[in-house]
Amino acid sequence: MDKLHAMTVFTRVAELSSFTQAANSLGLPKGSISMAVQNLEGHLGTRLLQRTTRKVVLTHDGQVFYQRCKDLLTDMDELESMFQLDEKGIQGRIRIDVPLAVAREVVMPHLPDFLAQHPGIKIELSSTDRRVDVVAEGFDCVLRVGNLGDSGLVARSMGVHHTINCASPIYVEKYGAPSTLDDLKHHFMVHYAQVLGSEDAYWEYRLGAEIKRIKMPSIITVNNSDAYTQACLAGLGIIQVPQAAAKKHLSQGKMLELLPEYQAAPMPITMLYPNRQHQPRRVKVFMDWLAERLQDYLA
Secondary structure: OOHHHHHHHHHHHHHHOOHHHHHHHHOOOHHHHHHHHHHHHHHHOOOOEEEOOOOEEEOHHHHHHHHHHHHHHHHHHHHHHOOOOOHHHOOEEEEEEOOHHHHHHHHHHHHHHHHHHOOOEEEEEEOOOOOOOOOOOOOOEEEEEOOOOOOOOEEEEEEEEOEEEEEOHHHHHHHOOOOOHHHHHHOOEEEEOOOOOOOOEEEEEEEOOEEEEEEEOOOEEEOOHHHHHHHHHOOOOEEEEEHHHHHHHHHOOOOEEEOOOOOOOOEEEEEEEOOOOOOOHHHHHHHHHHHHHHHHHHO
16 A cells, blocks of 8 residues: 555544554555555654554654645645546545535535536535534534634635524414514414523524514423424424525525514625635635535525
8 A cells, every 4th residue: 555545644644543443444454554654654663643442642753744634635635636627537536515505506506517517526426414623523514504613624615594583383283473573472473492401592683783582381302303394384383593594494485584673794705714724626616616606696
């Protein structure tokens, strides 16, 4: 096994903290993964990974070597594609994470066209509402909706989600439609929480430059965006949802917009990726493509 391949194996093990997950990710036998790392450690004369019963962690030398490996592998990707003017010649694997709704409504319907233009590119797509660790889990880029903390990653703005208030005709028939904020005390929210039982449900709205919150009762709590939408359609409560995600249901009469004068603040959509000196061409091509698809989706 050549040194570059061994470095690729090592970086994936380091990012996933698991020989088994690295083997599954790379499509290789677990034994070959372990052997590649052992040979690399023997060649370097130092231990790179500390194996425990629960996970694999980097040693101090392993941390230093990991960063140099990432830089070198990125440079190799760039060198291999820098003279490929034909987009069909771009090759390599892209590991991305996007929200469930974006995967369903934006990426999947158009991905065959992208792959037809770039047959040498392979996609590893993660689509959950969990905020993945970009560096530790080896992602090339992730798409996030909402306000961001200081992650140390490069951030590229991809637009904003305008949020509207919706309920289903089933809900309105049973509980009526609120016409004032005071009416909300007689209504239910579908509560979205990444950690179940972590907090109460609130109605959020803008008042000038301020964000106001009204505590509301809920009869169901969910932890992903698909269940959030489905709970609304089933008549289980009011939701505050991106307009782009609701427009199909609105046009079909499956959702009704409520209290348009009391909307939550728009949510920024941001692409995050590691701060590398050279962005692999395949990743840049994909991010540019996704930016165009998002503009169509948000229009």
